[in-house]
Each structure stands twice: as structure tokens, then as C-alpha cells.
Amino acid sequence: MTFRTEDTAPWIFTIGLFVFWEAVCRIFSVDSFILPAPSEIFSAAVRYAGPLWRNSFVTLWTTLVGFLLAVGFGLLLGLVVGWSRTIYRGLYPVMIGFNSIPKVAVVPILVVWFGVGEVPAIITAFLISFFPIVVNVATGLATIEPEMEDVLRALGASKLDVMLKIGIPRAMPYFFGSLKVAITLAFVGAVVSETLAANAGLGHLMTQAGSNFQMPLVFAGLLALAIEGIGMYAVCAWLEYRMTGWAHRSTMNA
Amino acid sequence: MIELDDVTLAYRGRTGPVLALQGTSLKVGRGEFAAVVGPSGCGKSTLMKLVTGLVKPTQGRVLVDGHEVAGPVKIAGMAFQNANMLPWRTVLENVLLPLEIVEPYRSKFRAEKKQYVARAEKLLDTVGLSGFGSRFPWEMSGGMQQRASLCRSLIHDPSLLMLDEPFAALDAFTREELWCVLRDVWERIGFTVVLVTHDLREAAFLADTIHVMSARPGRIIETRKVDLPRPRDLEICYDPRFSDLVQILRHKIAEVRQA
Known part of the structure; x- marks a missing residue:
């Protein structure tokens, strides 16, 4: 394995960003209440490591539960929608309308139904992330090459056969691709809900810190959130690569 | 083997009904190699769908193997201009695909997979x-994908092979090579072939009978026997009889296109 500069690029860019940030804060002596320098953020992160860990964990598991629900439900609904044109035509406007509703507006309703806590966060994460999965799976199914379908149908294949042999394998790259979008959205959903109504989680922590004027801690919360997001995205990207390598042949041949 | 009796097919287009075929009659005998040529958009592909039972005629009757076609015929293999290989399957798995669908292979697929694999490998060979x-x-x-596609259309021992411009996307050398491959397989197994093409040389080289279709709405306007001796060699493309035939067909199609 050879060492390439390209592989170090993500680290260089990330570190460069923080260095630039630090420099700007020092040169213009920006008030840490407006924009804390990275050094302050990191020291806050170390000082409040305990609460950060605990709340990060809460956010992580609520996000993941919501995300997994979205995966299951999204896959199922995507298959149903992609299966039949009538269902597709019927459900699509409803889904688009549903997706257009800002999820922030739904949180108060969820709180009335389920009370303050993890459940609204899970449901918000679920609501915000299932849509891209449904759309992608349905698209994968709906774009089966007509010739390929003809080949099978002329042999007497049923609709189920066509779906099992072509539709579903064909939709898998779309599905795994959509997971990368869905997982980041799930974090957004969970944190939005935590910010509005929760007793734990990074969103809750940041709201609390904000009302105590602890800006470095707020930013430390954002940082933790970003790290979780990148981590889960990487897991989804890895899954995508493992499960549907055939769809990424250009990088495999390179 | 195949009989189209005064078949008309209309389908609903964006701007009202479109007449794809009108009063088409066609007969293909068992074991015959028939080619259908015609200007583009004349409904050649529609003809394929009718014969394989993927669409029903608006009027007239389609008979395959003595029975009126009411649904997918199941005895046909198909190959298209695009090889349509499934990218998540290996070539062998692609070739085996029809056996996973069509009876009686389907129910025995797991049990006799070894045998089927051997068969696919022989065909690939x-x-x-x-x-x-x-x-x-x-x-x-x-070209290799198209060869594999040909194997896939033959794996279940179809008595009818439907080819829709299978060599149109290939370069000239590969195309001629595959003509010979198809010729050899056909001569060995002896199934019925309907080859839809716009390549007149291809039709003349491979077919027993050439049917010329008119512009849309399509109709068979001329049927010509190819009396070139078999087995045919690529050399025959330089035979004056061959060139004459191609010339006649070309004129015929030019006529149709102007009409």
C-alpha cells in the first residue's frame, strides 16, 4: 500500500479549517460569546466531557432507532410504491405534501401525544429520514429496463419474479445511496426535537448551555454532533460499498 | 410455427391512438430463419411483442405453434440490441436466469443446478x-456481452428465437463474427428464428426468407426467399446473387420510405 497525498487531504483540510478559525478569532480578538475559538471549544469539551458523552449517546441512540425505523418502513413503502403505478400516482402527492411539512412544527404535537423525552426525538428522526429512502427505492424499481422485463415476461415470469430477479437487486444501489442522506437527516430530526422538548441529548445540552451563556460548550455540542454525523455517514458509505460493489465498478477498476 | 393473420395493433399514444401495425400477415415455418427488415419506426419491435405474447393484437389473430397466443408464449428466447446483462450477476448467472423462471427448469433449479451450470458453460463455449x-x-x-445475451436466450432450449436488432450496436468485424456464431448455433440446433434488423446484408446472409415491412402503420409488403446455398460462408457476401438481392431489398425500402 502506497501513501498518497490524496488520503491525507481530509485531515489537512479539517485541521486547516480549525487553524484558520483560531487565527481569525485571535487576530480580530473576537468575543468568545460571539464566536469561541477552537481552543476554547476543545477545552470546554474536555471540561464537560462527562455530560457531552452522556448526551451524545442519547442523541446517537435516538437517531439510530429513528433511522432504523425509517429504513424498515422506507424500504417497505418504496417497494409498494415502486410495485404499482396506481399506488405510485396515489401516494406520491401525499408523501410530497407530508415531506414539505417542517418537522419542527410536528414536534409540539408529538410532545402532546408522547410527552417530553426520547420518543418525540425518535419519531422526528424517523419522519425526516424515511422520505429519501422511499423515493430512491421506488425510483430503482420504476426504472427497470423494459427490454429486461420483456425477456422475463415472455418466459412467463410473474410480477413478483420480475421484482425479485431484477427490481430489488437493481434498487439496492439507490437504497444504500439514500441511507447516506437519510442518516444525516435523522440527526437533524433528533436534535431539532431535543432542542424543543427533551431532558437529554445534544440538542438539550446546547439549549441549556446557550441559556447559561456557555458558548464554548454550545460549540462543543455542535462538534460532537458533527463527529457523530461523519461517523454514521462513513458506516453507511461502507455498507453501500460492501453490498453493491458492482454499481461502483469504476472505482474498483481504478 | 408462427402465423400472423391480418393483424392490426393500435395503442394509445400521447396524442391519441397510434396505429403500429395494420393488416399484417406473416408466416414462418418450423425451423425457418426469417428476417424482417424495414424502415425505422415501422413497428418491427411491435411484431416481436405480438409473437411473444407481450401485447395482444387489436384485430386479427396471432398463432404460435398452432395455438392462438393469449399470454406470454414461454417457448421463446429473446435478445435485443442492448445485451441487457444484469450487472450484479456474473455472466454464468446471467445466462442461467431464464432457467430460474421458466418451467420445468424452475422447480428443479436448486436440485439440478450443477447440470444447468454445465449446460450454460457448454453454450458459452x-x-x-x-x-x-x-x-x-x-x-x-x-461483443462479448452480446454473445452472452445470445446464450441467455438459448439456455432453456427455446423452439423460437426472437432477435431484435441484436448486432446493431456492434462494430462491423464483431458483427460479422457473431453472424457466423448465430449461423452455426442455428444450423446445429435448428430452432425457428425471427430476426428483426435494418441491416440488409445481415438479413441476406442469415435468413431463409426476408419479409419487408412498410412504413408505419407497418404491413408486410414483400416476402423474398433467399436461395443462396447453405452452408453459407462470409465469402458469399461478395457473390453477385447476394449483391443483387441486397440491391433489390434496398430499392424496395427506399420506395416504402418515400411513400
């Missing part, structure tokens, strides 16, 4: 793809 079974389609050239 006849088209010059031995040893390529474990490759993925996208690791192969267009």
Missing part, C-alpha cells in the same frame, strides 16, 4: 466465451 462465466458483464466488451 459454443459462442467462444469459455472461461468467462465467472466474469461480470461490465468486465467484457460489447
Whole structure:
């Protein structure tokens, strides 16, 4: 394995960003209440490591539960929608309308139904992330090459056969691709809900810190959130690569 | 083997009904190699769908093997201009696909897989793809994919092979090579072939009978026997009888296109 500069690029860019940030804060002596320098953020992160860990964990598991629900439900609904044109035509406007509703507006309703806590966060994460999965799976199914379908149908294949042999394998790259979008959205959903109504989680922590004027801690919360997001995205990207390598042949041949 | 009796097919287009075929009659005998040529958009592909039972005629009757076609015929193999290999399956798995669908192979697929694999490998061997079974389609050239596609259309021993411009996307050398592959397989197994093409040389080289279609709405306006002796060699393309035939067909199609 050879060492390439390209592989170090993500680290260089990330570190460069923080260095630039630090420099700007020092040169213009920006008030840490407006924009804390990275050094302050990191020291806050170390000082409040305990609460950060605990709340990060809460956010992580609520996000993941919501995300997994979205995966299951999204896959199922995507298959149903992609299966039949009538269902597709019927459900699509409803889904688009549903997706257009800002999820922030739904949180108060969820709180009335389920009370303050993890459940609204899970449901918000679920609501915000299932849509891209449904759309992608349905698209994968709906774009089966007509010739390929003809080949099978002329042999007497049923609709189920066509779906099992072509539709579903064909939709898998779309599905795994959509997971990368869905997982980041799930974090957004969970944190939005935590910010509005929760007793734990990074969103809750940041709201609390904000009302105590602890800006470095707020930013430390954002940082933790970003790290979780990148981590889960990487897991989804890895899954995508493992499960549907055939769809990424250009990088495999390179 | 195939009989189209005054068949008309209309389908609903964006701007009202479109007449794809009108009053088409066609007969193809058992074991015959028939070619259908015609200007583009004349409903050649519609003809394929009618014969394989994918669409029903608006009027008239389609008979295959003595029975009126009411649904998918199940005895046909199909290949298209695009090889349509499934990229997540290896070449061998692609070739085996019809056996996973069509009876009686379907119910025995698990039990007799070894036998079927051997059969697929033998078929791959006849088209010059031995040893390529474990490759993925996208690791192969267009010509090789098309060979594999031909194997897939033949794996279930179809008594009817429907080819829709299967060699149109290939370069001239590969195309002629595949003509010979198809010729050899056909001469060995002796199934019925309907080859839709716009390549008149291809039709003249391979077919027993050439049917010329008119512009849309399509109709068979001329049927010509090819009396070139068999077995045919690529050399025959330089035979004056061959050139004459191609010339006549070309004129016929030019006429139709102007009409």
C-alpha cells in the first residue's frame, strides 16, 4: 500500500479549517460569546466531557432507532410504491405534501401525544429520514429496463419474479445511496426535537448551555454532533460499498 | 410455427391512438430463419411483442405453434440490441436466469443446478466465451456481452428465437463474427428464428426468407426467399446473387420510405 497525498487531504483540510478559525478569532480578538475559538471549544469539551458523552449517546441512540425505523418502513413503502403505478400516482402527492411539512412544527404535537423525552426525538428522526429512502427505492424499481422485463415476461415470469430477479437487486444501489442522506437527516430530526422538548441529548445540552451563556460548550455540542454525523455517514458509505460493489465498478477498476 | 393473420395493433399514444401495425400477415415455418427488415419506426419491435405474447393484437389473430397466443408464449428466447446483462450477476448467472423462471427448469433449479451450470458453460463455449462465466458483464466488451445475451436466450432450449436488432450496436468485424456464431448455433440446433434488423446484408446472409415491412402503420409488403446455398460462408457476401438481392431489398425500402 502506497501513501498518497490524496488520503491525507481530509485531515489537512479539517485541521486547516480549525487553524484558520483560531487565527481569525485571535487576530480580530473576537468575543468568545460571539464566536469561541477552537481552543476554547476543545477545552470546554474536555471540561464537560462527562455530560457531552452522556448526551451524545442519547442523541446517537435516538437517531439510530429513528433511522432504523425509517429504513424498515422506507424500504417497505418504496417497494409498494415502486410495485404499482396506481399506488405510485396515489401516494406520491401525499408523501410530497407530508415531506414539505417542517418537522419542527410536528414536534409540539408529538410532545402532546408522547410527552417530553426520547420518543418525540425518535419519531422526528424517523419522519425526516424515511422520505429519501422511499423515493430512491421506488425510483430503482420504476426504472427497470423494459427490454429486461420483456425477456422475463415472455418466459412467463410473474410480477413478483420480475421484482425479485431484477427490481430489488437493481434498487439496492439507490437504497444504500439514500441511507447516506437519510442518516444525516435523522440527526437533524433528533436534535431539532431535543432542542424543543427533551431532558437529554445534544440538542438539550446546547439549549441549556446557550441559556447559561456557555458558548464554548454550545460549540462543543455542535462538534460532537458533527463527529457523530461523519461517523454514521462513513458506516453507511461502507455498507453501500460492501453490498453493491458492482454499481461502483469504476472505482474498483481504478 | 408462427402465423400472423391480418393483424392490426393500435395503442394509445400521447396524442391519441397510434396505429403500429395494420393488416399484417406473416408466416414462418418450423425451423425457418426469417428476417424482417424495414424502415425505422415501422413497428418491427411491435411484431416481436405480438409473437411473444407481450401485447395482444387489436384485430386479427396471432398463432404460435398452432395455438392462438393469449399470454406470454414461454417457448421463446429473446435478445435485443442492448445485451441487457444484469450487472450484479456474473455472466454464468446471467445466462442461467431464464432457467430460474421458466418451467420445468424452475422447480428443479436448486436440485439440478450443477447440470444447468454445465449446460450454460457448454453454450458459452459454443459462442467462444469459455472461461468467462465467472466474469461480470461490465468486465467484457460489447461483443462479448452480446454473445452472452445470445446464450441467455438459448439456455432453456427455446423452439423460437426472437432477435431484435441484436448486432446493431456492434462494430462491423464483431458483427460479422457473431453472424457466423448465430449461423452455426442455428444450423446445429435448428430452432425457428425471427430476426428483426435494418441491416440488409445481415438479413441476406442469415435468413431463409426476408419479409419487408412498410412504413408505419407497418404491413408486410414483400416476402423474398433467399436461395443462396447453405452452408453459407462470409465469402458469399461478395457473390453477385447476394449483391443483387441486397440491391433489390434496398430499392424496395427506399420506395416504402418515400411513400
